[in-house]
Amino acid sequence: MTVGGDLIAPPSEDAEVTSGRRWPRPGWFVAIGYLIGAFWVYGRFWPGLGHRYLTDSGQDQTQWEWFFAVTAHNVAHLHNPFFTTLLNHPLGVNLMANTAMLGLGVPLTPVTLLFGPTVTWALILTLGLAATATAWYRLLRRHVVRSWPAAALGGGFAAFAPPVISHANAHPNLAVLFVIPLIIDRLIRLAEGGAAVRDGVILGLLVTFQILLGEEPLLLAATGLAVFALGYGLARPDRARTAIAPLAKGAAVAAVVIAPLVAYPLWWQFTGPQSYRSLLHGPAGNDVLALTAFASRSLAGDRATAGPLSLNPTEENAFFGWPLLILVAVLVVWLWQVALVRALTLVIVVAMAFSLGPEIVFHGEKTGLIGPWKLVSQLPLYESVLETRFTLVCVPAIAVLLAFATEKVVTLGALAPWRGAPLRLVWGVALAEALLPIAPKPLLAADRPATPAFFSRGLWRHYAAPGHTIVTVPLPDSGEATAMHWQVVAGLRFSIAEGYFLGPWGSDRQGVYGAVPRPTSSLLGRVRDGHVAAAVTPADVQAARDDLVFWRADAVVLGPHDQQEPLRVTLDRLLGPGAYVGGVWVWDVRSITHAGGGD
Known part of the structure; x- marks a missing residue:
């Protein structure tokens, strides 16, 4: 066969025969x-x-690993493969509207579950x-x-x-x-x-x-x-x-x-x-x-130029x-x-x-x-x-x-x-x-920071029931999605608020990266970016309580972070003193969310 008759057709067999030897x-x-x-x-x-971790992947390796993990989880538990509330709880994530690559994620479920x-x-x-x-x-x-x-x-x-x-x-x-x-x-x-x-x-x-x-x-x-x-x-x-x-x-x-x-x-x-x-x-x-x-990763290239x-x-x-x-x-x-x-x-x-x-x-x-x-x-x-x-x-x-x-x-x-x-x-x-x-040079890779024991050793079970929400701070987004990795390490046994995914924004349903931020996530984002603890008002405290009820949260968790101290001070002002457990700061908010109808 040829492309338009312009070429001589290649041989039908992809083999060489020399002196009668194949x-x-x-x-x-x-x-x-x-x-x-x-x-x-x-x-x-x-x-x-x-x-x-592939250094230049930004937050994408974390996101893709989460996609493969939740796909395997859905298949193993006979859940809808096109949707999950494990992320962006309680609204959830439309996996078919994201690049979840279900065509490979589903058949490779045994690999994901085993390895x-x-x-x-x-x-x-x-x-x-x-x-x-x-x-x-x-x-x-x-x-x-x-x-x-x-x-x-x-x-x-x-x-x-x-x-x-x-x-x-x-x-x-x-x-x-x-x-x-x-x-x-x-x-x-x-x-x-x-x-x-x-x-x-x-x-x-x-x-x-x-x-x-x-x-x-x-x-x-x-x-x-x-x-x-x-x-x-x-x-x-x-x-x-x-x-x-x-x-x-x-x-x-x-x-x-x-x-x-x-x-x-x-x-x-x-x-x-x-x-x-x-x-x-x-x-x-x-x-x-x-x-x-x-x-950047071509033999003749470099990051400064590209x-x-x-x-x-x-x-x-x-x-x-x-x-x-x-x-x-x-x-x-x-x-x-x-x-x-x-x-x-x-x-x-x-x-x-x-x-x-x-x-x-x-x-x-x-x-x-x-x-x-x-x-x-x-x-x-x-x-x-x-x-x-x-x-x-x-x-x-x-x-x-x-x-x-x-x-x-x-x-x-x-x-x-x-x-x-x-x-x-x-x-x-x-x-x-x-x-x-x-020609390509090997892609850059580095060691991943260790997952806090709170997640890797199951300490989260003392603060959140399986299937309930843990609000991780800073709330995960396209710029920082580490909490999604912690959730995977913990076996996807709890939901988390917001996240890094594609979802709708506004009445015209424009697609954006991440969740529509709640007042509390916006406040904590400003603290993260501004490096200074927020001067919390009574309105902020009430907004935090409303947001926790909306997220149906059992606990708020602040993991290792270069802005951990201003974030911790802000959360103390919003929720009262936290406890240091398993490498993270934890605020048990079940009294707030259960009283507010979040259970």
Whole structure:
């Protein structure tokens, strides 16, 4: 099979035969190489896994481990997998409206229950990167190139490019993307006249699985595929006309499969408790210089250079490096007559343009130039996307281009042996200069602070009944979610107030990170940020009592914190003297909440 008849079809068997002897399939060795590469990326995390933390993940590793833990908890106790009140009690959290990655969290429940969510987190990230590279390798080998080294190069770039490695710190939904090439494989099969029913059913199951892994990468992939189809259709209208009918038949079958499987999860996501209409965020486009710069964890990069050009270390969504972009430009000029290359070029240009946001920014300064993202930013679904992430769409397009160009070099060398060696040498040097600077360094990891004995040794049971609420101070949010880890260590046997999740804000249900803060959580947040104990008023005391009743709290707990003293003084003023137990300060508030109807 080929992409639009532009290429010579690769062999049907991924094996080499020499002198009658069948050698092992190179795909196995390529997959093992990808796995070694993935362990290299997480080489500082795996040793001492039980107490290690990916430094650049911010609060996201804690959040993801909590997602995996609560998913396993729901499965084990036959609870609704799409909702929980263990966080943000009593309102709860809509797990389907968050990036809980249920498609892997549910089947890995035994791993989570036996070994803990950190192991699940590490396995999904490490094996997911390797699986993503392998899936792209198989797609390229089957539909684009005959040469397995060319396919291996493309697959490796698709999974280990700087934008993906940045997300590999904290966002498995945007780094573990092995289903996307499987979807593309089925679309190509359908376009080439494959079995509409068989391939359509498989396509429908794959899309359903991807919805349960992450809807945002599916939307990004669909956008890239639509742009590719437009570009390829303009370059080869004859092939486009031939592909429309079989694609339509297969898509209809896929829709019949998808609809009943995702109807209830999507209904819960968009209309269920704690659902939201769209995610609220400001402009988040790439600085133009981010396209040509080097990422923090690339061999040629550093945090001082990359930091000012990105939102944070987990959102370094461009950073392809200027040598690679020059190489891509040269390849486009050289191979422009190939319809595949023209379509890939359109994808790269459109995705990069979208990633620049509604107003072009250069070196941190707004230019006043309106970007094309302005035209689509308010469309349904797109209004919730961080536009900087559109450079993720460029990654597979560049991967295919590199694989195709490598195959072309090999083919030209075979046609003219006398110049084959020099041509391969020049190409090897060009690849080294473009790809070595952006090769990933191991992600940073450090030891995690020990969980206080109050939680790890079960001392909390003397202050809160199972299933009741412990209010942890500072209340967890996107900036500080350690309490969610303590809750996991304690076996999720109590609920906590507020938290780090996506939920609704206001009557129009705008999506925000975290809970709508109560007066007491706002007061304690100001103390945390201002480093000074609050001058508490009678109104503050009454608000605290009302909030504790709302949260149905049995205890308020202040754990180790660099602002522990001003927070403790403030809580003493609100609730009376606390007790130091198991490494934390505790205020037993059952007399308040039970009297107020909180039990």
